[in-house]
Amino acid sequence: xxxxxxxxxxxxxxxxxxxxxxxxxxxxxRGLLDHCFEGLLVVMNYPQWNEKKDKYEDEIRLVxxxxxxxxxxxxxxxxxxxxxxxxxxxxxxxxxDIEKVEKYDLDKYDDNDLFMLHDQHYCSKYYYKRKGxxxxxxxxxxxxxxxxxxxxxNIEYEIRQIEWLSTEKENIKIKGLE
Numbered sequence: 001x002x003x004x005x006x007x008x009x010x011x012x013x014x015x016x017x018x019x020x021x022x023x024x025x026x027x028x029x030r031g032l033l034d035h036c037f038e039g040l041l042v043v044m045n046y047p048q049w050n051e052k053k054d055k056y057e058d059e060i061r062l063v064x065x066x067x068x069x070x071x072x073x074x075x076x077x078x079x080x081x082x083x084x085x086x087x088x089x090x091x092x093x094x095x096x097d098i099e100k101v102e103k104y105d106l107d108k109y110d111d112n113d114l115f116m117l118h119d120q121h122y123c124s125k126y127y128y129k130r131k132g133x134x135x136x137x138x139x140x141x142x143x144x145x146x147x148x149x150x151x152x153x154n155i156e157y158e159i160r161q162i163e164w165l166s167t168e169k170e171n172i173k174i175k176g177l178e
Contacts, residue, residue: 009060009080012095013043014117017062019087037076038066038119041083042095046072062089065119069126070095098128107143108135 017039027033042065045058061077068075083089093115106114106127113133117126 007080007084007089009043009062010094011043011045011060012097014092014095015041015043015062015083015089016092017041017064017083017087017089023086036066036074038064038121040065040092040117040119041078041089042069044070044072046077065117066121068119069117093128093130097131099131101127101129103127105129108140109133110136110139 019033019039023033041062043060044063046061046063047056048059049055050057059079061079062083063072063077064075065071066075067073078086098115101109101114103125109129110133113130113136115128115130117128118124
């Protein structure tokens with residue numbers, strides 16, 4: 001017996017979506033569900049045809065980001081009910097609460113202030129930080145310490161390589177090539 005979790009959708013909310021096993025089991029080809037589907041859903045006003053009124057009207061839907069973020073054309077979309085029936089939703093962020101940040105600035109902010117949105121199975125990645133997030137000296141120092149360790153490890157490796165090659169060179173001088 002499954003328990004339906006109450007979710008109140010807000011425009012700009014972003015959810016991670018994972019298909020339920022039953023949905024995969026219904027498919028003849030397992031990859032069909034994920035074909036042109038990113039699994040990152042944005043709550044948007046989505047134009048739907050109203051036959052009674054003979055015009056398009058906006059409907060709040062969860063729209064996948066495979067063909068781009070904030071693009072309704074050609075992206076799969078769900079009502080909340082459809083999404084909950086077919087998969088599991090986990091709130092990630094709200095687009096109104098984040099702002100773009102360059103990749104080279106990611107190491108200046110705490111991880112819990114950073115978000116990555118993507119499309120085309122991670123071919124394009126877009127980096128964001130929480131609005132008002134302050135730069136973190138602790139995070140930057142941690143990144144610098146990691147870089148220093150990596151450089152030291154590389155230096156130690158190169159020194160061992162020089163020692164090994166020097167030994168091999170001396171052995172060749174003494175014994176020649178065998």
